[in-house]
Amino acid sequence: MANxxxxxxxxxxxxxxxxxxxxxxxxxxxxxxxxxxxxxVIFSVVYLFNVGPVGNGKGRVADYEAEMAxxxxxxxxxxxxxxxxxxxxxxxxxxxxDGQQVYASYCASCHGPDGGGLIGPNLADNVWIHGGAxxxxxxxxxxxxxxxxxxxxxxxLKPEQxxxxxxxxxxxxxxxxxNPKAPEGEPYTP
Amino acid sequence: MSATAxxxxxxxxxxxxxxxxYDDAVVRKFLWATFIWGLVGMLVGLIVALQLANPxxxxxxxxxxxxxLRPLHTNAVxxxxxxxxxxxxxxxxTQRLLKARMYSDFLSSFHFWGWQAIIVAAALTLxxxxxxxxxxxxxxxxxxxxxxxxxxxFGVNFVGTMIKRRERHLYVALWFYIASIVxxxxxxxxxxxxxxxxxxxxxxxxxxxQDAFMQWWYGHNAVAFFxxxxxxxLMYYFMPKAADGPVFSYKLSILHFWSLVFxxxxxxxxxxxxxxxxxxxxxxxxLFSVMLWAPSWGGMINGLLTLRGAWHKVAEDPIxxxxxxxxxAYGMSTFEGPLLSIKSVNALAHYTDWIIAHxxxxxxxxxxxxxxxxxxxxxxxxxxxxxxxxRLMELHFWIASFxxxxxxxxxxxxxxxxxxxWRAFDVTGRLAYPDxxxxxxxxLPMYWLRVVGGSMYIVGMLLFGWNIFMTWRRxxxxxxxxxxxxxxxxxxxxxxxxxxxxxxxxxxxxxxxxATWHRKWERMPITFTVLTVIAVVVASLFEILPTFxxxxxxxxxxxxxxxxxxxxxxxxxxxxxxCFNCHSQMIRPFRHETERFGEYSKPGESVYEHPxxxxxRRIGPDLxxxxxxxxxxxxxRHFEEPTSITARSIMPAYPHFLTKTINFEQIQSRVDAMAxxxxxxxxxxxxxxxxxxxxxxxxxxxxxxxxxxxxxxxxQIVAMVAYMQxxxxxxxxxxxxxxxxx
Numbered sequence: 001m002a003n004x005x006x007x008x009x010x011x012x013x014x015x016x017x018x019x020x021x022x023x024x025x026x027x028x029x030x031x032x033x034x035x036x037x038x039x040x041v042i043f044s045v046v047y048l049f050n051v052g053p054v055g056n057g058k059g060r061v062a063d064y065e066a067e068m069a070x071x072x073x074x075x076x077x078x079x080x081x082x083x084x085x086x087x088x089x090x091x092x093x094x095x096x097x098d099g100q101q102v103y104a105s106y107c108a109s110c111h112g113p114d115g116g117g118l119i120g121p122n123l124a125d126n127v128w129i130h131g132g133a134x135x136x137x138x139x140x141x142x143x144x145x146x147x148x149x150x151x152x153x154x155x156x157l158k159p160e161q162x163x164x165x166x167x168x169x170x171x172x173x174x175x176x177x178x179n180p181k182a183p184e185g186e187p188y189t190p
Numbered sequence: 191m192s193a194t195a196x197x198x199x200x201x202x203x204x205x206x207x208x209x210x211x212y213d214d215a216v217v218r219k220f221l222w223a224t225f226i227w228g229l230v231g232m233l234v235g236l237i238v239a240l241q242l243a244n245p246x247x248x249x250x251x252x253x254x255x256x257x258x259l260r261p262l263h264t265n266a267v268x269x270x271x272x273x274x275x276x277x278x279x280x281x282x283x284t285q286r287l288l289k290a291r292m293y294s295d296f297l298s299s300f301h302f303w304g305w306q307a308i309i310v311a312a313a314l315t316l317x318x319x320x321x322x323x324x325x326x327x328x329x330x331x332x333x334x335x336x337x338x339x340x341x342x343x344f345g346v347n348f349v350g351t352m353i354k355r356r357e358r359h360l361y362v363a364l365w366f367y368i369a370s371i372v373x374x375x376x377x378x379x380x381x382x383x384x385x386x387x388x389x390x391x392x393x394x395x396x397x398x399x400q401d402a403f404m405q406w407w408y409g410h411n412a413v414a415f416f417x418x419x420x421x422x423x424l425m426y427y428f429m430p431k432a433a434d435g436p437v438f439s440y441k442l443s444i445l446h447f448w449s450l451v452f453x454x455x456x457x458x459x460x461x462x463x464x465x466x467x468x469x470x471x472x473x474x475x476x477l478f479s480v481m482l483w484a485p486s487w488g489g490m491i492n493g494l495l496t497l498r499g500a501w502h503k504v505a506e507d508p509i510x511x512x513x514x515x516x517x518x519a520y521g522m523s524t525f526e527g528p529l530l531s532i533k534s535v536n537a538l539a540h541y542t543d544w545i546i547a548h549x550x551x552x553x554x555x556x557x558x559x560x561x562x563x564x565x566x567x568x569x570x571x572x573x574x575x576x577x578x579x580x581r582l583m584e585l586h587f588w589i590a591s592f593x594x595x596x597x598x599x600x601x602x603x604x605x606x607x608x609x610x611x612w613r614a615f616d617v618t619g620r621l622a623y624p625d626x627x628x629x630x631x632x633x634l635p636m637y638w639l640r641v642v643g644g645s646m647y648i649v650g651m652l653l654f655g656w657n658i659f660m661t662w663r664r665x666x667x668x669x670x671x672x673x674x675x676x677x678x679x680x681x682x683x684x685x686x687x688x689x690x691x692x693x694x695x696x697x698x699x700x701x702x703x704x705a706t707w708h709r710k711w712e713r714m715p716i717t718f719t720v721l722t723v724i725a726v727v728v729a730s731l732f733e734i735l736p737t738f739x740x741x742x743x744x745x746x747x748x749x750x751x752x753x754x755x756x757x758x759x760x761x762x763x764x765x766x767x768x769c770f771n772c773h774s775q776m777i778r779p780f781r782h783e784t785e786r787f788g789e790y791s792k793p794g795e796s797v798y799e800h801p802x803x804x805x806x807r808r809i810g811p812d813l814x815x816x817x818x819x820x821x822x823x824x825x826x827r828h829f830e831e832p833t834s835i836t837a838r839s840i841m842p843a844y845p846h847f848l849t850k851t852i853n854f855e856q857i858q859s860r861v862d863a864m865a866x867x868x869x870x871x872x873x874x875x876x877x878x879x880x881x882x883x884x885x886x887x888x889x890x891x892x893x894x895x896x897x898x899x900x901x902x903x904x905x906q907i908v909a910m911v912a913y914m915q916x917x918x919x920x921x922x923x924x925x926x927x928x929x930x931x932x
Binding site: 014015016017019020021022023024025026027028029030033034036037040041043044047048059060061063064067068071074105106109110117118119120146147148149151155156157158159181 | 287362427437449473477478481485487488528615616618620781784785790819820822824
């Protein structure tokens with residue numbers, strides 16, 4: 001194609017063609033740009049043959065399983081709860097106070113702000129669907145009851161939050177909620 | 191403003207001179223449409239930003255909730271604002287670059303009015319809940335057909351103009367226009383293929399993994415060929431015009447154009463990293479995105495270096511300031527794009543506000559500022575009077591620049607905060623923020639900052655409109671229509687002197703590097719168009735064919751069954767309300783996700799998902815395994831008033847679900863359409879309404895038994911509850927262990 005060299009060999013060459021007054025230089029492509037482009041292509045080829053299904057990489061499922069295995073090794077299995085300790089906590093104002101905050105955040109939407117029951121059952125009466133013993137209440141909170149729509153909480157709440165909220169629920173026994181739901185389940189007497 | 195015309199080269203000297211004029215009336219129309227729809231789109235953006243900052247802005251009108259307005263915002267700014275801006279600049283520059291009036295004034299007019307009618311249709315149907323649930327392809331099938339027709343009219347008009355051109359060679363701006371026009375047509379048609387199930391209801395012919403693949407093949411390339419290549423074309427015309435200097439490098443134009451067009455089309459799967467998409471596709475998407483970095487920057491270099499020796503002009507000329515910021519924003523977002531496509535980066539950024547910040551750097555900076563600069567440059571030429579106020583232009587520039595800065599800094603912070611909070615574990619091995627709403631309310635101050643930044647941008651938009659209006663008011667009584675004379679193209683091409691009379695380059699490489707071969711393509715517009723189509727289609731097929739043909743991509747799961755008719759009706763409500771705009775249904779294989787939401791999603795779970803509803807954003811929690819997690823009554827109360835369950839929730843309330851009735855008879859047509867797509871519906875093909883009524887009665891009785899309101903058996907809420915309670919349940923049934931291959 002036709003090139004002109006406007007200023008006698010100095011500076012970039014201006015191509016002769018023009019479109020509605022627009023002209024173009026015949027500058028070479030910047031070297032750093034070409035090297036960047038080549039670099040990304042080389043990276044891609046290398047990556048393709050080292051990672052993922054094409055090469056010898058392990059893949060996302062294997063990575064996930066490794067992540068889970070590493071986590072399982074780190075997290076200690078929670079110790080069992082002691083019913084006597086739970087009953088003692090139910091009389092401990094500090095523990096009950098903390099439990100009340102946990103209750104307000106996570107439980108009140110279904111069991112009512114004062115435990116009178118709403119979507120979930122009344123917690124203030126002495127009638128229980130899944131047992132009213134301290135360890136049974138703890139178990140229901142920890143593991144949930146999937147069939148009834150009670151979520152398990154042990155993965156979300158910290159161990160002391162678990163025991164404290166159990167203590168708070170136990171402390172609701174004998175209180176009189178403003179709008180109690182009808183009793184459901186079996187009576188429990190300690 | 192324009193450079194001095196050169197004496198024409200020998201090729202055309204002997205041809206007969208022809209007289210003609212350019213059609214600027216249609217350009218003026220597109221200019222007005224650009225401003226008006228831009229303002230509308232941005233105001234809807236402000237409303238949705240407010241809705242996220244405080245849910246009271248969802249109002250009690252069901253048509254104005256976030257899920258319905260968010261698609262209106264994205265469609266309006268992409269297709270109405272950026273679309274009209276592209277047409278405005280393309281109609282102006284194409285005629286001049288080809289020295290020809292548009293091929294058909296009728297087609298120009300049809301294109302303009304057809305496009306505006308489509309926008310109005312979108313603005314009406316999206317709030318009404320008519321949506322295909324595919325991002326940036328939400329519009330329902332009748333509108334999709336209209337888009338295809340209008341787009342083809344545009345294409346015919348454009349190609350016709352190229353054929354009757356009086357300029358032998360095609361300038362680089364036109365290459366980008368060609369690529370945009372043909373590729374958008376291909377993307378639009380193949381992503382929107384669907385089976386109608388009513389006037390404003392259809393189901394994608396693809397399901398699950400394949401639908402996700404097609405959608406993001408489309409979605410990513412809508413960004414590429416609707417927001418990038420058209421605007422690069424505009425840049426190549428208006429930047430050298432405004433700077434009054436030559437483009438930096440012709441050879442760079444060639445290499446970055448072809449590499450961009452060829453590589454872009456592969457990159458879509460990076461929107462689906464760690465999802466149920468086959469891993470090979472995800473890897474290919476990442477690598478082609480990384481390779482796109484340099485081709486994208488080729489455009490930035492050619493734009494910015496066109497200012498070499500002219501930087502002093504930028505200080506005085508607000509138009510050049512707009513262009514410089516636009517091109518810089520383009521450079522930043524096309525560096526960030528490859529970065530975000532790297533799997534490990536994407537693991538943090540996906541589903542977060544980071545992506546929102548990324549696209550707004552592009553939309554507000556690149557598309558917005560290039561449009562503003564272009565329109566300001568066009569104003570005196572189209573309205574034939576000086577621009578009303580240069581000071582207002584300066585003010586617009588500065589207020590909008592700081593608006594963008596405030597917007598993106600706030601939303602980048604929100605995105606990273608959110609991503610880090612989701613994945614944080616405490617020392618006991620539990621999620622540090624198990625309550626999803628904690629990760630939402632932490633962002634609210636940033637959402638308010640976005641409202642401020644976005645408002646500043648809109649104030650700039652108002653100054654823009656005022657300047658356009660006042661300039662228009664000072665227009666002459668009648669516009670002067672200059673008569674142009676130019677020689678017609680000779681039938682036979684008389685070659686220009688090869689290599690400018692310089693010695694011919696040596697060897698094969700020398701001849702290749704001289705780009706003479708490309709010069710030849712530039713004088714063959716149809717060949718050029720065909721080559722562009724080949725580049726795009728071949729690259730697409732390399733990914734599409736394996737995705738559809740390799741069975742092992744989607745291992746089947748025996749326990750996965752079609753939705754019941756009532757669940758399907760609930761799913762249609764989920765789609766109509768735009769729930770997928772805030773809730774994903776795709777759990778990635780990460781410990782923090784499986785701890786939070788349950789087992790990661792498998793490809794085989796989505797085989798009946800027409801369309802797929804994996805989502806791209808988690809403003810609320812993932813719902814892939816929400817089924818059975820809560821009692822029916824929980825959902826009833828939560829839809830009626832989300833804050834009654836989660837005090838700080840920002841979800842809109844849906845009390846009308848409890849009062850509006852289900853159209854049971856309509857469910858039959860929905861089931862039939864699904865059955866046509868191969869979903870094994872069995873008995874439901876004959877008795878969908880009866881089956882739905884029976885299930886609705888069961889759910890309503892259970893809600894009442896749980897202490898909820900009575901008389902819900904024909905209300906929409908039971909369909910929604912049915913759908914919610916089904917999600918993820920296929921893998922929980924005992925049979926799930928039998929047919930699992932993964």
